[in-house]
Amino acid sequence: MATHDLFFYGTLVHPKILARVTGHSGANLTTCEALLPNHTRHHVIGEDYPAVVSLSLGRAIIGRELTAEDSRVQGSLVRGLTDQDIAYLDEFEGDEYVRTQVQVVPSLDPSVTPVHAETYIWIAPASRLTPSLWNFQDFLQQSAHRWVGETGKSNEYYGEVDRRRAMGGHITPKETEGHEYEQFGTAIGKKWWNFQEGYLNLNHGSYGVAPRPVIDSFRAYQDESNSNPDRFMRMTYTPELFRLRGRLSELVNCDTSDIVMVANVTSGVNTVLRSLTTQWQKGDKLLYFSTTIYNACSASLQWIVDSHPHLSLSLLPVPVTYPLSHASLISILKSTISTANKEGGGKIRLALFDAISSNPGVVVPWREIVSVCQKEGILSLVDAAHEIGQMPVDLRTSKPDFWVSNCHKWLMCHRGAAVLYVDKKHQPLIHSIPTGHYYRTSPMTPQDFQNEFDWNGTIDCSAFLSVHAVLDFRRNICGGEERITKYCHQLAVEGGEVVAKGLGTEVMQNQDLEKDGDLIANMVNVRLPLNDSTDSSLTDSEHHALLIKKLTWIHQQQLVDGLTYVPAFIHNKKPWIRLSAQVYNGLSEFEAIVPLLKGLCERVNKGDWEEKDPEEVAKEEGVDLVKE
Numbered sequence: 001m002a003t004h005d006l007f008f009y010g011t012l013v014h015p016k017i018l019a020r021v022t023g024h025s026g027a028n029l030t031t032c033e034a035l036l037p038n039h040t041r042h043h044v045i046g047e048d049y050p051a052v053v054s055l056s057l058g059r060a061i062i063g064r065e066l067t068a069e070d071s072r073v074q075g076s077l078v079r080g081l082t083d084q085d086i087a088y089l090d091e092f093e094g095d096e097y098v099r100t101q102v103q104v105v106p107s108l109d110p111s112v113t114p115v116h117a118e119t120y121i122w123i124a125p126a127s128r129l130t131p132s133l134w135n136f137q138d139f140l141q142q143s144a145h146r147w148v149g150e151t152g153k154s155n156e157y158y159g160e161v162d163r164r165r166a167m168g169g170h171i172t173p174k175e176t177e178g179h180e181y182e183q184f185g186t187a188i189g190k191k192w193w194n195f196q197e198g199y200l201n202l203n204h205g206s207y208g209v210a211p212r213p214v215i216d217s218f219r220a221y222q223d224e225s226n227s228n229p230d231r232f233m234r235m236t237y238t239p240e241l242f243r244l245r246g247r248l249s250e251l252v253n254c255d256t257s258d259i260v261m262v263a264n265v266t267s268g269v270n271t272v273l274r275s276l277t278t279q280w281q282k283g284d285k286l287l288y289f290s291t292t293i294y295n296a297c298s299a300s301l302q303w304i305v306d307s308h309p310h311l312s313l314s315l316l317p318v319p320v321t322y323p324l325s326h327a328s329l330i331s332i333l334k335s336t337i338s339t340a341n342k343e344g345g346g347k348i349r350l351a352l353f354d355a356i357s358s359n360p361g362v363v364v365p366w367r368e369i370v371s372v373c374q375k376e377g378i379l380s381l382v383d384a385a386h387e388i389g390q391m392p393v394d395l396r397t398s399k400p401d402f403w404v405s406n407c408h409k410w411l412m413c414h415r416g417a418a419v420l421y422v423d424k425k426h427q428p429l430i431h432s433i434p435t436g437h438y439y440r441t442s443p444m445t446p447q448d449f450q451n452e453f454d455w456n457g458t459i460d461c462s463a464f465l466s467v468h469a470v471l472d473f474r475r476n477i478c479g480g481e482e483r484i485t486k487y488c489h490q491l492a493v494e495g496g497e498v499v500a501k502g503l504g505t506e507v508m509q510n511q512d513l514e515k516d517g518d519l520i521a522n523m524v525n526v527r528l529p530l531n532d533s534t535d536s537s538l539t540d541s542e543h544h545a546l547l548i549k550k551l552t553w554i555h556q557q558q559l560v561d562g563l564t565y566v567p568a569f570i571h572n573k574k575p576w577i578r579l580s581a582q583v584y585n586g587l588s589e590f591e592a593i594v595p596l597l598k599g600l601c602e603r604v605n606k607g608d609w610e611e612k613d614p615e616e617v618a619k620e621e622g623v624d625l626v627k628e
Contacts, residue, residue: 005118006081021088033077034075034105037110040055045128051129054121056472057473059213060126074108098120182478192212200589202589204410205523208409208415217414217469222460225237241464245450248407254421258395258424260419260450264408264418265406266296274304275430275431284348285345285346286351287336288301288317288352289353292320292364293353293354302315316348323510323519350379353369356385356386357386360525362508363521382400384405386406389407390410402420403420404420406418417464488521492521508525508527530601547570553609554568
């Protein structure tokens with residue numbers, strides 16, 4: 001029978017308390033003193049017991065740099081616990097903690113090689129923790145009698161132990177639920193982010209931005225890897241990456257063996273496309289939504305076509321314009337597939353499409369697209385760059401063939417990190433870019449698939465591992481995914497209306513949300529009030545080029561002259577901006593940007609943009625107008 005190894009750091013270090021919880025003396029258990037690195041142990045307000053959190057969160061709670069001793073937790077490593085023991089312990093720890101895998105040093109000497117174990121990490125609001133560090137000896141002297149009775153007396157009543165067990169796992173006090181997490185808005189931005197003074201960020205969607213504890217965690221991993229590279233690369237990195245995949249697989253609901261980490265979505269898309277070319281035949285087609293696809297993805301598709309002339313591959317565009325109902329998009333897709341099949345030639349092998357498109361930033365019914373692809377025998381590759389952290393993901397239910405999402409955008413980890421999902425049946429075909437030490441030919445096991453991506457050349461893996469810190473931050477400081485999503489979506493809707501009203505234009509949205517689908521997640525698109533050209537002789541392409549010059553001037557003015565930036569783009573021959581709503585934003589910031597945008601548009605309509613070629617100005621100022 002399999003057994004469990006657990007690290008205890010609080011009341012359960014006391015053998016009598018552990019015995020009371022498990023219901024046996026522990027004769028079958030082995031115990032040794034141990035250390036839990038890169039964590040801190042805090043007092044829980046109003047309680048005798050402690051909470052352990054990640055080092056990055058502990059630094060934020062304490063508000064200072066920590067010594068090496070403060071950055072590790074002393075406790076005991078108990079080996080040989082049964083499944084029944086674990087069930088009792090989970091109930092005892094309750095909903096304030098989650099049991100998770102960690103690396104523990106089985107000695108009080110921190111230089112000893114760490115081993116795998118589990119421990120209970122605090123997941124209740126961080127505001128219930130004090131900056132002071134909890135000490136087991138103080139607990140023995142001041143509070144242990146409430147848990148095991150008076151020392152030396154026979155009336156051991158285990159009052160606190162039995163009280164917690166009677167709660168059935170529901171430990172969090174009801175009066176603290178729902179209001180101890182940080183209040184969202186500009187105040188949380190000043191407290192937890194390193195924004196430049198006066199900077200107004202309504203463009204989270206382009207690059208994301210990590211909160212301070214995540215940046216601290218990123219740098220701590222860099223420091224650790226540089227202090228002892230061999231130990232970090234050979235012993236710390238892989239177990240931490242494995243634990244990270246476990247946490248991410250819970251977030252997107254898939255098997256841990258189905259996901260790997262890549263630098264960004266562009267890398268993930270190229271990894272899939274380049275791996276699949278061995279499966280395609282002459283004349284095959286690759287489908288994509290041509291008017292909304294991200295430029296790097298369309299370029300990647302074109303490269304596949306250009307670099308495989310012997311296959312005579314072709315691209316099958318599906319043009320769509322918004323606002324557009326979800327049902328209409330699916331109808332257009334089905335019609336395009338039907339027409340292509342009737343025309344004959346090669347088979348449609350793969351469809352590349354967004355979960356949430358970039359420009360315009362609209363929600364795409366990608367699960368329904370996957371269903372259409374499955375019925376037609378077309379592989380689905382989902383560019384979900386904007387999805388994780390912005391909308392719930394359930395890969396077991398949606399079942400795409402491939403799905404890739406940036407963790408550094410809406411999840412808010414450090415740049416650059418993305419998670420790539422590959423359905424098990426395709427894993428033997430997918431190989432990392434670049435090819436690394438662990439390349440294997442078929443047949444492959446899931447472990448072979450993950451090994452290829454775990455180590456395919458030396459990189460700074462700190463961004464990947466910083467995802468641990470952001471998951472802690474979102475849970476302990478922000479109150480979890482549902483609370484974050486609800487706030488950001490509501491702010492995007494309300495903020496978009498404020499900006500559209502101020503500009504005298506419109507929001508890109510369907511009229512009947514229940515029938516046609518909601519286009520807004522945490523990004524909202526608002527039309528700019530730019531005058532149409534009065535020159536009727538202009539062709540569509542000339543009109544487009546003229547509008548590009550005007551928007552280029554607006555881009556340049558924002559970047560050079562101000563402390564804010566929102567991307568402007570053309571969709572369906574009209575100029576739009578995309579605004580992002582994040583937890584550090586408030587409605588007042590959407591109100592504040594209206595005068596700036598209004599002023600820029602008025603200057604464009606007066607012809608200020610013609611004073612000097614905007615592309616030349618941008619070049620002189622060193623402004624890159626392409627990167628999204």
